[in-house]
Amino acid sequence: VIALSVAAALAVFLLYSSIAGGGTPALRPSSLAGHTGKVSLSGQVLKPVSGDAHQGGLHFRLRDVNGTSTVPVVYRGSVPDLFRPGRDIVVDGRLQNGVFVAVPGTMVTKCPSKYTPKKT
Amino acid sequence: VPELGRAALVVCFGLAIYAVVAGFWGAHTRRRRLSRSAQNALVAAFVAAAVATGVLLVALVSSDFSFTYVSAFTSRELPLTYKLTALWGGQEGSLLLWLLVLTGYSAAAVLLDRKAGRELVVWVVPVLGIVAAFFSMLVVFVASPFDTQLAAADGRGLNPSLQSPYMQAHPPMLYLGYVGLTVPFAFAMGALLSGRTDERWIVATRRWTLAAWMFLGVGQLLGAKWAYEEVGWGGYYAWDPVENAALMPWLASTAFLHSVMVQEKKGMLKVWNMLLVLLAFALSLFGTFLTRSGVLNSIHSFTESSIGPWFLGFICFVVASSILLLFARLPLLRSKTRLESLVSREATFLYNNLLLVSLCLTILWGVTYPILKEAITGESVTVGRPWYDFFLRVFGLPLLLLMGIGPLIAWRRASLSSLKRVFFWPTAFALVIGIVLIVAGAGSSLPGLIAYTFSAFVAATIVLEFARGTAARRALSDETVPRAFGSLVARNRRRYGGYVVHAAIVLLAIGIAGSSAYDTSRSARLAPGECLSIRDYRTCYRGVNSTRTSNAVETRATIDVFRGGSRIAVMHPGKNAYPVEQQVSNEVAIRSDWLTGEDLFLITEQVNGNGTIDFKAIINPLVNMIWLAGLVFVLGSVITLWPDAREERRLAVRYGRLAPEAHA
Numbered sequence: 001v002i003a004l005s006v007a008a009a010l011a012v013f014l015l016y017s018s019i020a021g022g023g024t025p026a027l028r029p030s031s032l033a034g035h036t037g038k039v040s041l042s043g044q045v046l047k048p049v050s051g052d053a054h055q056g057g058l059h060f061r062l063r064d065v066n067g068t069s070t071v072p073v074v075y076r077g078s079v080p081d082l083f084r085p086g087r088d089i090v091v092d093g094r095l096q097n098g099v100f101v102a103v104p105g106t107m108v109t110k111c112p113s114k115y116t117p118k119k120t
Numbered sequence: 121v122p123e124l125g126r127a128a129l130v131v132c133f134g135l136a137i138y139a140v141v142a143g144f145w146g147a148h149t150r151r152r153r154l155s156r157s158a159q160n161a162l163v164a165a166f167v168a169a170a171v172a173t174g175v176l177l178v179a180l181v182s183s184d185f186s187f188t189y190v191s192a193f194t195s196r197e198l199p200l201t202y203k204l205t206a207l208w209g210g211q212e213g214s215l216l217l218w219l220l221v222l223t224g225y226s227a228a229a230v231l232l233d234r235k236a237g238r239e240l241v242v243w244v245v246p247v248l249g250i251v252a253a254f255f256s257m258l259v260v261f262v263a264s265p266f267d268t269q270l271a272a273a274d275g276r277g278l279n280p281s282l283q284s285p286y287m288q289a290h291p292p293m294l295y296l297g298y299v300g301l302t303v304p305f306a307f308a309m310g311a312l313l314s315g316r317t318d319e320r321w322i323v324a325t326r327r328w329t330l331a332a333w334m335f336l337g338v339g340q341l342l343g344a345k346w347a348y349e350e351v352g353w354g355g356y357y358a359w360d361p362v363e364n365a366a367l368m369p370w371l372a373s374t375a376f377l378h379s380v381m382v383q384e385k386k387g388m389l390k391v392w393n394m395l396l397v398l399l400a401f402a403l404s405l406f407g408t409f410l411t412r413s414g415v416l417n418s419i420h421s422f423t424e425s426s427i428g429p430w431f432l433g434f435i436c437f438v439v440a441s442s443i444l445l446l447f448a449r450l451p452l453l454r455s456k457t458r459l460e461s462l463v464s465r466e467a468t469f470l471y472n473n474l475l476l477v478s479l480c481l482t483i484l485w486g487v488t489y490p491i492l493k494e495a496i497t498g499e500s501v502t503v504g505r506p507w508y509d510f511f512l513r514v515f516g517l518p519l520l521l522l523m524g525i526g527p528l529i530a531w532r533r534a535s536l537s538s539l540k541r542v543f544f545w546p547t548a549f550a551l552v553i554g555i556v557l558i559v560a561g562a563g564s565s566l567p568g569l570i571a572y573t574f575s576a577f578v579a580a581t582i583v584l585e586f587a588r589g590t591a592a593r594r595a596l597s598d599e600t601v602p603r604a605f606g607s608l609v610a611r612n613r614r615r616y617g618g619y620v621v622h623a624a625i626v627l628l629a630i631g632i633a634g635s636s637a638y639d640t641s642r643s644a645r646l647a648p649g650e651c652l653s654i655r656d657y658r659t660c661y662r663g664v665n666s667t668r669t670s671n672a673v674e675t676r677a678t679i680d681v682f683r684g685g686s687r688i689a690v691m692h693p694g695k696n697a698y699p700v701e702q703q704v705s706n707e708v709a710i711r712s713d714w715l716t717g718e719d720l721f722l723i724t725e726q727v728n729g730n731g732t733i734d735f736k737a738i739i740n741p742l743v744n745m746i747w748l749a750g751l752v753f754v755l756g757s758v759i760t761l762w763p764d765a766r767e768e769r770r771l772a773v774r775y776g777r778l779a780p781e782a783h784a
Contacts, residue, residue, distance in 0.1 A: 053726065054645055054725065055645075068499070078723075079726070081706055
C-alpha cells in the first residue's frame with residue numbers, strides 16, 4: 001500500500017514534468033506558418049535536391065506526406081543513407097524568412113517499411 | 121502447398137479455442153479428464169504452428185514467389201541464411217514466429233510444470249489458450265503469411281542494412297523474451313483464478329521469467345551492436361520508440377525478478393507482484409504493437425494498418441480483465457508481514473522497484489505522449505534524447521548505488537553498526553576511485569563521475585561478497601581457493617549468479633557512461649594527403665577507390681591512423697550503393713583498442729567528385745565494456761538458471777506434496 005501510493009506520487013510528478021519540460025512540437029509543412037520557435041518538421045522530400053550538405057547546405061523542398069503544402073529547407077551535416085526524393089524525413093530547425101533552416105545533423109529518415117528501424 | 125500452411129493455422133486456432141473453453145470448463149467443474157484434454161490441445165497447437173512455420177520456411181528456401189510474403193522479403197541471389205531469417209523479416213512472418221514460440225513455451229510449461237500443483241495448472245491452460253487464440257486469429261484472418269499471388273520472376277529482396285548477422289539473431293531473441301513473459305503472466309492469472317495465491321506460481325515460473333528476461337536483454341544488446349556497426353552514426357542507442365519498446369518490458373521484468381524475492385522470503389508485496397507481471401506482459405504486447413502497427417509514423421497510418429486496432433483491443437482486454445480479477449481476489453492477497461524499517465533489505469528492494477518502474481513508466485510516457493497529443497490536438501511533438509537522458513540519470517544512478525547496498529544489508533532491520541562494518545571498505549574504495557578520477561580529468565562530466573564512483577562502490581561490494589563467501593567455505597571444508605570459490609557458486613547459484621549479473625550491469629554502466637559522457641568527435645573535408653587529429657590519434661586520408669560486386673558498388677576511402685608517431689592501422693570507411701534497391705549504406709570502420717576498451721570510429725559521410733571526402737572521426741571510450749557486459753550478463757543468467765537439485769529438494773519439502781522432479 002505504501003509502495004502504491006509512492007508510485008502514484010511519482011507518476012503524477014512524471015506527467016507534470018513531461019508536459020512542462022519535454023518535447024519539441026512536431027509539425028507538417030502545412031501547419032508550420034506562425035511557429036517561430038524550434039520545431040521538428042516532417043514531410044516528403046521533393047525533387048530537385050541541390051547543393052552540398054557539407055559546404056553551403058543542401059537545398060530541397062518538403063511537402064506534407066499526404067498533402068500539397070511545401071516549404072523550402074536548407075540543411076547541413078550528416079545525411080542519412082536513406083535520404084532521397086520521395087522519402088519521408090524528419091528534421092529539427094526553425095522558420096526564418098520563409099525558409100526552414102535545419103539544425104545541423106538532425107535529419108532522420110522514416111522508412112516506408114514498418115519493420116526497419118527509422119534511425120540512420 | 122500454401123493450403124497446407126493455411127489449414128495448419130486454422131487447426132491451431134481451433135485447438136487454442138478448444139483449450140480455452142475446455143480448460144475453463146474443466147477447471148470450473150473440476151473434471152480432470154477435460155483439463156487434461158485442454159492441455160493436450162495446447163501441445164497439439166504447437167505441432168500445428170510448427171507445421172505452418174515449416175511450410176513457410178520451405179517456400180522461402182525454394183524461392184517460391186507465388187507466396188506474396190516470399191516475394192516481398194527475399195530475392196533469388198539472397199544467401200540461404202538470409203532466406204531463412206526472412207521468416208521474421210516482415211509482419212506476417214513475425215506474427216507466425218510469435219505464435220510458434222508462444223505455443224512452444226505453453227506446451228513446455230504445461231508439460232514440465234504439470235506437477236507444480238494441479239489446481240494451479242488447470243487454470244493456467246485456458247489463459248495461455250486465450251493468448252494463443254488471439255495470435256492464431258491474427259495469422260488466420262487478418263495478416264496471413266500464406267497469401268498467394270501470380271508467381272513473380274524475382275522477389276524484392278531484403279533491405280541491405282538488415283543483411284547482418286546481428287539482425288539475424290536480434291528479432292528471434294526479442295521474441296523469445298517478449299513471448300516468454302506470457303508464461304509467468306499466465307501462472308499469475310492461474311493463481312488468481314484458482315484462488316491459490318501463495319508463492320507457488322512464483323516458484324514455478326522463476327526460471328521462465330529469468331529466461332525471458334535474459335533473452336530480452338541479449339536481444340537488445342544485439343540490436344545495439346547492430347546499430348553501432350551497421351547504421352553507423354557512432355552510437356548504439358537513440359531512444360527510438362522501437363528500441364524503447366524492448367527496454368520497457370525488460371525494466372518491468374527486472375523489477376518483478378527482484379520483488380518476487382521479497383514475496384518468497386517475507387510474504388509481502390503480493391498485489392504489487394501481480395501488477396508487475398501484468399505490466400511486463402502488457403508491455404511486451406505493447407512492444408509488438410508499437411513495432412508492428414505503424415502507429416509511430418502517425419495516427420493515420422495506425423488506422424490504416426490491419427493489425428493495429430486488434431492489438432490495441434487485446435491489450436485493453438488483457439489489462440482490464442486482469443485488474444478486475446485482481447480486485448476480486450484482493451482479500452486473498454493480504455501481506456503476512458509488514459515493513460519493519462526503511463533501512464533493511466526489504467526496503468531496498470522496494471526502492472529498487474520504485475525506481476525501475478518509474479523509469480519504465482517514464483519511457484512509456486515518452487513513447488505514448490506524442491501519439492496521444494496527436495490524437496487529441498492534431499499536432500504532434502517529438503520527445504528527444506535530452507529528456508530521456510535526464511530521466512536515465514535521475515533514476516539510473518540511484519539504482520546503480522542500490523545495487524551495491526541491497527545485497528549486503530540485513531533483512532528486517534539493519535543496525536547502524538552493521539552498516540558501518542559492511543560498507544566501510546566499499547565506500548572508502550569508491551571515494552578513492554572518485555578522487556583519482558577527478559585528478560585524471562573525469563570531472564568534465566558530473567554524471568559520468570558519479571556513475572564511475574557508484575560503479576566502483578558496487579564492484580567493491582561484489583568482490584567482497586565473493587571473497588567473504590570463499591573464505592567462509594575454506595574455513596568450513598579446508599578446500600583450495602579455486603575449489604572453494606567453485607563450490608560456493610555451485611551451492612548458491614541464485615545468489616552468486618545474481619552477483620555476476622550485477623557485475624555485468626556495472627560493466628554496462630561503465631561502458632555507457634564512458635561512451636556517452638567522454639566521447640569526442642571531429643569532422644572535416646579532406647583532400648588526399650590531408651590529416652585530421654583527434655585526441656592522440658592522427659587520421660590521414662590517402663585516397664578513395666570503388667569496386668563492383670554482384671549487388672553493390674563499394675566505395676572505400678583509405679585512412680592511415682597514427683598514434684604516438686607510428687602508424688597503428690589502415691582503415692577503410694566507405695559507402696555501398698545498391699542499384700537494385702536504390703539505396704546507399706554507410707560502411708563505417710571501427711578500430712577497437714582491447715586494452716582500454718576504446719573505439720576509433722570512422723565515417724566517410726560523403727565522397728565528392730574532386731576526390732575529397734567529408735570525413736568524421738569519433739572516439740568512444742570504454743564502449744567495448746558494453747559488449748563485454750553482454751557476455752557476463754549471459755554467464756550470470758545461466759548460473760542462476762542452471763537446475764539445482766538441492767534447491768528442488770528444499771522446495772519439495774516446503775510445499776509437501778510438490779514432487780522433486782517438477783521443475784527439471
